[in-house]
Amino acid sequence: MPHLEYARYPWKVDIVATVFWVGEEPTENNPTPNDKSSWDTQWMQNYGGYDDPDPTKRKDNFTPIGFTPKQNPFYVALPYNDCIDYNSHKPEASRVIPWFKQRFVRSGKTVLKGQWIAIRYGNRVCYAQWEDCGPFVTDDHEYVFGNSRPKNTSNRGAGIDISPGVRDYLGISSSGRCDWRFVDVSEVPAGPWRSLGSNNHFVTQQKAEKAREHTEISSRLEELRRMRDAYFQQNGTGAAR
Template sequence: MSTTFWVGEIFNANLSDGSQVCSTYDSKWALHHTGVQLGSSTDTGCGGSPVGGCDGPSSGATAATFTCTTEKRTAANGYFPTSQPKPLENPFYLDLPYDDINDATAFANRDTVVPWANVAPYSAHHGDSNYSYMKNHWVQLTGPNGKTCYGQVEDAGPSSGSLYHDAAYVFGSNDARPVNKQFSGDPSQGAGTDVSPALNGCLGFADLDGDNDHVNWRFVDRADVPAGPWLTVETTSQVSQ
């Protein structure tokens, strides 16, 4: 099960992980993704992070009045934003419930459970809490429309509470369901990933911001990512706290 999220969205300002103004890997995610800043706010779920960047329609001229919503994306312009300038980072992004930087369990076991942990460049960063093995890694997804699209991991989630170390689901070989039980219209499972508006459109989701769309996904190496709009802007930045 997959839901949709977007850079600049404030899902729940009362939660520490309720905002896409920041991500688990980048405290200035919205700013770095768009280059836009209206000011900083303390009521975004990540207080102090720059507000104003949005991967979708936005309104408000100040941090206090800023809002950010999503929009339909189509192949006509490569699923890129229609209401914002060309993004500075890849609009084809997603999250998975394994935070190898801020979750103590995930950080402790990432060298043994992340399949690429012992190959370059990751092998040079064992014990480095400022380097993520997950951020920017590529994922292949097949959506409700049967189309295969590609995106980069840029956040961690979804999660019921603070369990961002769901290694069995993220890396397991037996098709385990997510530990998370929330954010899903499917009574058999919770949501296992959030995808960006670009991926929402590319994969043919029924709703712009719904909870009933399913995907199949797997990790892929960068060398195996085919040409497509997901390579127009590639995110290469590492952890920024």
């Protein structure tokens, strides 16, 4: 569990959580389809398929039966989008988002997607990445980055959407109440949330380390070949007897 006395970001407590999933069809209670996200027009395709929330169609590693997700199955939505469109940010974004300056690349490119958060329910804490906006509203920076309560009034005033993987790890039901806060990558402990996904910092780091190790081994082997060839050139055939 994150250490409260050293936490850079404070906990949001007693927040209603609802479950959502990649590929979710629109319903009366949720009119927004989730084959796309606020930041990814091909979310379901990039995820690798339908993240079936049915517990009987999920594996013990918190993923759906039938395919291995290409993105982190531990994901959430929070009710703020920093972008107006793909060319511009909201005017308050640079002021309210603590890490805006460090992650800004260009106008219209979100600095929120992929941010890690901790979700606490009872004695369990799960870690997930921010991958979509909602529930219901996308402009509630007073709650997401401030001290206000969620302004959404639908679904019992839900203030966070959690994926089936998060739900199953925590053992929480939809409309259950949880606490959450932002965390830095360095605060994310070992767990199933570090195992999968091209969008996952730990997966990409592991791949980079393996690639670096491969390069170092290849370079060393090439150096040994040069040393061998140089030895035989200097010593001629006599050295091979």
